[in-house]
Amino acid sequence: MQNFKYQIFTSVIEEQIKNGILVSGDRLPSIREIKEKYKLSITSVQSGYDYLVMKGCVINRPRSGFFVIIKVNEDIPEDLPTFSPVVSNVDFDKKVRLTSKSDKSSEQISFNTAAPTDLLVPQKLILRKMQEVIRKKGSSILRYYSANGSEILRNQIAARATKFGCKINAEQLIITDGALQALYIALSSVTQSGDVIAVESPCIFSVLEVISNLKLKVIEIPVQYKTGFNIDFLKDILTENNIRAVVLTPNFHNPTGILMSDEAKEELVSIAQSNEIPIIENDIYGDLYFDGERPSTIRNFDTEGWVMTYSSFSKTLAPGIRLGWLNTGRFFEQAERIKFSLGRSVAPIFQELMIQLLDENSYDRHLRFFRKQLEIQCVELLNALRLYFPKECYFHRPHGGYSIWGRLPKKVNMPDFYKFCENQKIAFTPGDTFSYTDAYSHHFRIIFADRITCESIVRLKIIGEKVQSILDEPN
Numbered sequence: 001m002q003n004f005k006y007q008i009f010t011s012v013i014e015e016q017i018k019n020g021i022l023v024s025g026d027r028l029p030s031i032r033e034i035k036e037k038y039k040l041s042i043t044s045v046q047s048g049y050d051y052l053v054m055k056g057c058v059i060n061r062p063r064s065g066f067f068v069i070i071k072v073n074e075d076i077p078e079d080l081p082t083f084s085p086v087v088s089n090v091d092f093d094k095k096v097r098l099t100s101k102s103d104k105s106s107e108q109i110s111f112n113t114a115a116p117t118d119l120l121v122p123q124k125l126i127l128r129k130m131q132e133v134i135r136k137k138g139s140s141i142l143r144y145y146s147a148n149g150s151e152i153l154r155n156q157i158a159a160r161a162t163k164f165g166c167k168i169n170a171e172q173l174i175i176t177d178g179a180l181q182a183l184y185i186a187l188s189s190v191t192q193s194g195d196v197i198a199v200e201s202p203c204i205f206s207v208l209e210v211i212s213n214l215k216l217k218v219i220e221i222p223v224q225y226k227t228g229f230n231i232d233f234l235k236d237i238l239t240e241n242n243i244r245a246v247v248l249t250p251n252f253h254n255p256t257g258i259l260m261s262d263e264a265k266e267e268l269v270s271i272a273q274s275n276e277i278p279i280i281e282n283d284i285y286g287d288l289y290f291d292g293e294r295p296s297t298i299r300n301f302d303t304e305g306w307v308m309t310y311s312s313f314s315k316t317l318a319p320g321i322r323l324g325w326l327n328t329g330r331f332f333e334q335a336e337r338i339k340f341s342l343g344r345s346v347a348p349i350f351q352e353l354m355i356q357l358l359d360e361n362s363y364d365r366h367l368r369f370f371r372k373q374l375e376i377q378c379v380e381l382l383n384a385l386r387l388y389f390p391k392e393c394y395f396h397r398p399h400g401g402y403s404i405w406g407r408l409p410k411k412v413n414m415p416d417f418y419k420f421c422e423n424q425k426i427a428f429t430p431g432d433t434f435s436y437t438d439a440y441s442h443h444f445r446i447i448f449a450d451r452i453t454c455e456s457i458v459r460l461k462i463i464g465e466k467v468q469s470i471l472d473e474p475n
């Protein structure tokens with residue numbers, strides 16, 4: 001094996017990581033410090049760091065330096081629970097209120113809000129661009145824009161999506177007040193109250209709320225760790241149920257973080273086409289992939305317009321930018337009428353802001369940093385959970401998005417566990433919140449939207465020890 005000069009320092013760093021002397025998040029010496037210490041050229045030190053970055057144990061944060069990042073074990077010990085198909089009634093019991101306490105004191109560490117925190121929002125960029133828009137556009141942003149949104153913006157969104165294979169016709173695109181409104185429009189365009197639809201399970205409660213408001217009935221389709229939405233389960237229920245739409249989040253699903261495989265996406269499209277069922281695809285997390293390439297959307301495989309894809313900039317820029325979009329496919333006319341009735345047009349200031357950010361590529365530049373930062377936060381939190389919770393617990397590593405899906409052993413009384421977390425001022429989202437069934441009563445969602453601090457580590461350790469003490473109790 002060839003010996004590179006840089007191995008003189010990379011081997012030391014690798015050894016220290018292996019022995020736990022260096023841990024995730026630790027800052028490594030600068031290029032200059034290594035150069036002086038090991039009498040190497042700047043080029044050799046740079047190559048050494050490139051090698052560590054390529055191996056995945058070091059990350060280069062622009063303008064901050066090199067940091068340790070420990071990739072965690074990705075074994076998947078078991079699949080998610082499954083259950084018999086049941087048509088659930090429209091009333092979704094809003095357990096969320098019982099659990100995600102509104103008592104948000106300043107001491108509370110929140111692992112339950114899937115949106116960028118102040119640290120992640122590119123505040124300076126957004127505020128600067130907003131001022132530019134106001135200066136450039138003047139009073140024109142005080143008028144109504146067309147109901148389907150600015151043509152320039154629709155063309156930009158369509159062109160950007162087409163780059164990753166999601167063929168969108170700007171004529172069939174509607175600009176919306178965020179993703180949830182897009183879902184509301186999509187569902188209202190293809191269903192009537194009392195219809196039965198299929199949704200992924202677990203399913204984010206905001207989506208269940210929209211479904212509930214539209215008085216639809218639901219059959220939950222379990223997701224699986226390896227391939228996502230369970231296509232065979234869907235096929236089985238189609239024989240006995242008149243399913244009017246399927247709603248799912250194929251990329252970095254909330255709450256599990258699961259990525260649906262391309263094979264499953266393609267198969268779903270062929271089922272939709274042969275059964276003439278609209279697929280409503282939430283791609284709100286698709287841009288937040290940690291490695292490799294941007295995942296495809298289900299729409300990538302659609303040739304007949306049965307897939308309605310929607311997204312927004314709430315999770316990638318700032319939740320206060322109320323702007324999303326819906327690709328309506330073959331349902332444009334119904335969808336545009338519904339959009340009109342929900343509000344004549346999306347605030348022009350947000351439309352013009354996004355035109356600026358997309359036009360100058362600022363959005364994609366921001367995403368490059370944003371994804372790296374999210375991945376660091378994910379790995380750090382996952383490491384802490386796996387280190388401090390007993391080995392009988394399971395924490396699923398996502399490859400993008402915002403959430404880690406955890407499971408505690410059956411022996412743990414979950415209401416007591418949440419009470420204990422609340423006393424420790426830690427907020428997670430209980431699994432029960434994501435389903436009409438009780439299949440996820442021992443699961444919970446942990447969000448890594450914020451940087452992990454020493455204080456949060458200490459509190460997670462206390463909670464992990466508590467779980468261990470419960471497991472150690474005699475039966």
Ligand SMILES: Cc1ncc(COP(=O)(O)O)c(C=O)c1O
Pocket residue numbers: 114177178179180181204206207249254282284311312313314319323324
């Ligand atoms: C899956 C999913 N869809 C939609 C939303 C809401 O998005 P928006 O703020 O763009 O309406 C959220 C977050 O609350 C979400 O997790």
